[in-house]
Amino acid sequence: MSVPRLVYDDDCGFCTFVVSHALELGEFEAVGFSELAEDDDLRARLPDDYEECMHLVTDTAVYSCGEALEQVTKRTGAAGWWLTAAAKGLPKYPEARETLYHWAADRRALWGTFARHDSLSNGNGST
Template identity: 45%
Template structure:
């Protein structure tokens, strides 16, 4: 049985900050892109161009891009105000389009956001150790 797993770009400091945030606050398993060869069961469920965004993989479905972060936030705050707000927003026809637009705006500017929130990515830690 596959445990809910957040798959992210582990060569990105901003992405690593968020992955660690969810790792500390949810029951999600965290897997970086560079670790996918060790998780063929997860890799085979991801879209062809999986490196374009994060994914949250569950037994039943794969949430990609903005939907992955939304689902991670819902799990972080199950039954709380964030989860309630997300439930409310899902009632609006344009919500998914706006969510994905927002995700893309942040993802396309990770370098800038990384100046505010960042951790040394695991992929870079390994590279530094090999030198």
């Protein structure tokens, strides 16, 4: 199986910060939105509104928004992965996950004042 591709808004400092930590914790190929014009096959697998959130693309599936973040935490063993695993059994969990993801994403400029990277510098993905 090939390395999962983590597609993200590389114009967003907070998004780049999050992806850089995912790369430190797990094996992913980072692909910024600005790079999608160079990869028609990958772009074709993404939803039409792909710029609304991050995506994790594997050989067999595309996970978007909160589900993508959930998959990243699961695959990296990042802090809190157990919380999402436990929450999956709760009623309306997928709706709550997506609501929380979009609430945070709508405030990424604010989060970027506290934590941001202007580029990826570890060589595991885009720059």
